[in-house]
Amino acid sequence: MPHFYFDSMVGDEAFTDDVGSEMADEATAQREAEKALGEMTADDFAHGQPRIAQIWIRDDRGRLLLHLVSSLVVYRAPRTND
């Protein structure tokens, strides 16, 4: 099975994946990254200040395959004073 590496960053906390994981294909790697990104964003939101979370997926030759970004955006609706 192909080997994929998942570098990540939450806020300014970067993590370089030197170990990687074997996954069936790129689509599986993408699903796994999407799941991780959801967890990392939820974790960050529940336990700290919400920040932007990112994952870069590399193949075993170091080529960047995908870059996924997740963030929580809060739009405050304009309010009028009665």
Next chain:
Amino acid sequence: MDDHRLFHLFRRLDIRDTLSADEKQALAEAAGNTVQYSAGSDMSSEGDSPDRSQLLIGGMAARYNRVESGDRQITAFHIAGDFVDLHGFLLARLDHGVSAVTDVTVVEFPHVNLTAVTERFPHLTRLLWLSTLLDGAIHRQWLVAMGRLSALSHMAHLFCEHYLRADTVALAAGMSFPFNITQEQLADALGLSTVHVNRTIQELRRLGLISWDGRTVTIHDWERLQQVGQFDPTFLDLTRSPR
């Protein structure tokens, strides 16, 4: 008669209360065959109505349930000295499976023998009851950790729990204990993706709290690891007292 196969079980119970010679003898006489399972094989399956309970004496096992998608949630890890399915003694059917995480060795206790023990030894019966209560207490901690702790705290809590459990049954060496599982299995236990588990392990390493070579976890800062995991060992009930 002393059955060396029951060493870890006796340690697990003795640390919480005193087992009499007669009680140890009764457990030894109730013990049946030694059975081995290879890593990955099922030791019990959901829906089974077992006629014996299995005492783990070597290796590591996991209780689990599957959901419709096929995903697996591990609900407990078991180490030597744990009955993996003592509750199956009284439950009509198992509501979960048990699989061998590593190659494991178990001693089977036929339920007919356990019935005889519980009818003759009320104090020993209470200790076996305590064993299942400890399983329940650990489950509660897992539920709280999964629902309310960050991934970092959750993992730290799990390592604290396993260190103390291993130390109780003489499996720890210094601040190291066997933890021979894959990141995928750890992810199934924590309810996280393997990618997130990998990142979280690296974070615990970067903080200087633990190292893990895939087989053994070494704790480098016990106090800090407990703080990060919001770990309170009360649920393991490690106090020796009459039961």
